[in-house]
Amino acid sequence: EAPDTQQELTDGFHLVIDAMKLNGIDTIYNVPGIPITDLGRMAQAEGIRVLSFRHEQNAGYAAAIAGFLTKKPGVCLTVSAPGFLNGLTALAHATTNCFPMILVSGSSEREIVDLQQGDYEEMDQLAIAKPLCKAAFRVLHAQDIGIGFARAIRAAVSGRPGGVYLDLPAKLFGQVMNAQAGAASLVKVIDPSPAQIPSPDSVKRALDVLKSAKRPLIILGKGAAYAQADEAIKNFVEKSGVPFLPMSMAKGLLPDLHPQCAGAARSTVLKDSDVVMLIGARLNWLLSHGKGKSWGDAPKKFIQVDIEPKEMDSNVEIAAPVVGDIGSVVTAFSEAMGSNWTKAPVEWLSAVQKKREDNVAKMAPRLMNNNSPMDYHGALGVLRTIIKERPDAILVNEGANTLDLARGVIDMYQPRKRLDVGTWGVMGIGMGSAIAAAVETGKPVLAIEGDSAFGFSGMEVETICRYNLPICVVIFNNDGIYRGTDQNSAGDDPATTVFVKGARYDKMMEAFGGVGVNATSPDELKRAVNEAMDSGKPTLINAVIDPAAGSESGRIGNLNPQSVLTKK
Ligand code: OXT
Ligand code: MG
Numbered sequence: 001e002a003p004d005t006q007q008e009l010t011d012g013f014h015l016v017i018d019a020m021k022l023n024g025i026d027t028i029y030n031v032p033g034i035p036i037t038d039l040g041r042m043a044q045a046e047g048i049r050v051l052s053f054r055h056e057q058n059a060g061y062a063a064a065i066a067g068f069l070t071k072k073p074g075v076c077l078t079v080s081a082p083g084f085l086n087g088l089t090a091l092a093h094a095t096t097n098c099f100p101m102i103l104v105s106g107s108s109e110r111e112i113v114d115l116q117q118g119d120y121e122e123m124d125q126l127a128i129a130k131p132l133c134k135a136a137f138r139v140l141h142a143q144d145i146g147i148g149f150a151r152a153i154r155a156a157v158s159g160r161p162g163g164v165y166l167d168l169p170a171k172l173f174g175q176v177m178n179a180q181a182g183a184a185s186l187v188k189v190i191d192p193s194p195a196q197i198p199s200p201d202s203v204k205r206a207l208d209v210l211k212s213a214k215r216p217l218i219i220l221g222k223g224a225a226y227a228q229a230d231e232a233i234k235n236f237v238e239k240s241g242v243p244f245l246p247m248s249m250a251k252g253l254l255p256d257l258h259p260q261c262a263g264a265a266r267s268t269v270l271k272d273s274d275v276v277m278l279i280g281a282r283l284n285w286l287l288s289h290g291k292g293k294s295w296g297d298a299p300k301k302f303i304q305v306d307i308e309p310k311e312m313d314s315n316v317e318i319a320a321p322v323v324g325d326i327g328s329v330v331t332a333f334s335e336a337m338g339s340n341w342t343k344a345p346v347e348w349l350s351a352v353q354k355k356r357e358d359n360v361a362k363m364a365p366r367l368m369n370n371n372s373p374m375d376y377h378g379a380l381g382v383l384r385t386i387i388k389e390r391p392d393a394i395l396v397n398e399g400a401n402t403l404d405l406a407r408g409v410i411d412m413y414q415p416r417k418r419l420d421v422g423t424w425g426v427m428g429i430g431m432g433s434a435i436a437a438a439v440e441t442g443k444p445v446l447a448i449e450g451d452s453a454f455g456f457s458g459m460e461v462e463t464i465c466r467y468n469l470p471i472c473v474v475i476f477n478n479d480g481i482y483r484g485t486d487q488n489s490a491g492d493d494p495a496t497t498v499f500v501k502g503a504r505y506d507k508m509m510e511a512f513g514g515v516g517v518n519a520t521s522p523d524e525l526k527r528a529v530n531e532a533m534d535s536g537k538p539t540l541i542n543a544v545i546d547p548a549a550g551s552e553s554g555r556i557g558n559l560n561p562q563s564v565l566t567k568k
């Protein structure tokens with residue numbers, strides 16, 4: 001009798017796996033350990049791709065960017081307390097950036113945790129996760145696993161996407177129940193992020209404001225890239241004839257070389273525009289909150305397209321708020337514009353194009369710089385050509401100077417190909433993002449990393465080698481944070497912002513069987529990157545950059561607090 005009964009039972013492990021499979025979750029980014037080691041093993045055996053990382057934060061950043069790339073929640077799986085905490089930064093990052101992600105964490109026994117009796121890895125994880133994510137749930141009974149996952153998935157992707165925490169206490173995995181009842185308890189989430197159609201009044205109001213403009217501007221944020229409404233956005237932007245400014249991760253949504261692109265005329269369009277339409281972009285610090293010096297003195301009207309009503313009027317008055325999903329909104333705009341919409345004034349577009357050409361011309365000679373050691377522009381000049389020749393490759397980018405200069409120098413040609421530090425400017429997204437990009441898209445990845453930035457996730461080069469992923473990491477090695485030339489004026493310790501001089505990061509890659517290259521000139525760099533992109537072999541290139549080349553905090557040095565007492 002025993003074997004038959006066994007066959008009719010299922011358990012928490014399998015219900016978790018079945019719930020994910022039923023909802024199309026095919027990849028898990030994790031670090032194994034008690035109580036989720038077997039869950040990972042079993043999930044792998046059941047056909048889910050389970051990628052094991054060296055640190056949960058990197059697995060979490062991978063899940064977060066997987067959510068951005070796919071519009072499905074990226075799943076990160078961690079062990080209790082310390083593993084959970086390691087994953088939490090990424091969960092908060094996902095929430096801040098509006099990426100759908102679920103942090104699934106094993107946890108210790110409720111009865112012991114709640115009485116604070118000192119369980120193995122004791123922590124009230126649900127309470128700690130709550131303020132850092134969009135929603136947090138705990139499942140105590142096997143029959144609720146289906147509902148628990150359904151709620152987590154819907155919370156992550158509906159409305160404004162974000163991070164969700166799902167707490168699974170160890171005991172849950174071993175709970176058994178009737179297999180048929182178990183299967184019936186699972187929930188397939190129907191239409192997880194329903195279209196949100198904007199009200200016709202709001203569409204009309206927005207177009208009336210846009211029509212009244214003499215110098216209109218469209219700002220495309222990463223929300224617009226996330227929407228995967230690429231054609232609809234392109235149609236609207238082209239029909240309007242309005243110059244557009246892509247935020248960092250919206251670069252390539254329309255190509256940077258598009259005649260309406262104002263990326264290389266940023267200061268001018270912010271200052272001189274009279275009507276600004278924000279599409280999936282927020283008026284946060286990256287846009288100087290929509291006010292102050294960078295926005296000029298002339299009066300300005302804002303139109304804002306966002307799925308989150310609370311985003312409106314966050315920093316300045318929004319003359320025309322349009323609440324809806326971006327695909328539905330821009331489609332409604334194009335329809336309401338009809339066939340005889342008057343495009344934005346050509347004098348304005350010409351003025352923007354003139355400024356753009358001036359800036360591009362100013363930069364051009366610097367990109368040819370063949371110095372050794374390299375400076376940023378010389379090194380980025382060759383990488384820019386490589387992306388031009390391989391527009392479907394994914395570019396991952398972090399650092400300070402390495403980030404800010406690469407953003408300006410490297411043109412993007414396709415949507416969702418540029419992945420970077422996001423809203424928080426967080427160092428450490430590099431290897432997790434690169435791994436998820438390779439896994440989710442199958443495309444080659446070029447990760448351009450400051451030497452400091454790389455250090456936050458560097459151990460994952462082993463992960464890259466282990467899964468043999470087509471990732472080429474280029475480290476802009478200038479011996480430190482911002483610059484490698486700081487001196488400690490008061491003792492023998494190295495200055496706080498410098499690293500070992502002449503470090504050879506390429507050797508790290510060789511330790512795990514990948515290809516390591518030390519590149520000291522733009523020519524060497526070009527050859528090595530092309531080789532890596534052609535071969536698809538895990539590669540790390542130590543690009544030797546002049547330690548004096550960078551500037552403090554890259555383009556955002558103004559954010560460092562200053563006192564008259566310490567002013568140099
Ligand atoms: O129009 P104007 O004339 O103004 O010109 C603009 C454009 O029009 C023009 N442009 C072009 N010209 C010609 N051709 C082309 N194609 C072109 N395209 C544009 O160029 C200018 C500039 O354009 P841009 O960049 O668009 O405009 P701007 O004014 O810069 O925009 C403002 C911002 C705010 C939108 C933009 O700057 C931005 O997006 N910035 C993001 C900055 C950011 O997030 N930085 C990361 C954080 S910095 C710091 O915090 C660091 N830390 C601390 C730390 C962090 N972050 N995290 C954690 C977990 N712990 C600690 C650390 C440790 S950075 C860092 C490490 C740094 O060292 P590394 O070794 O890694 O890096 P290196 O510096 O290389 O050594
Ligand atoms: Mg550096």
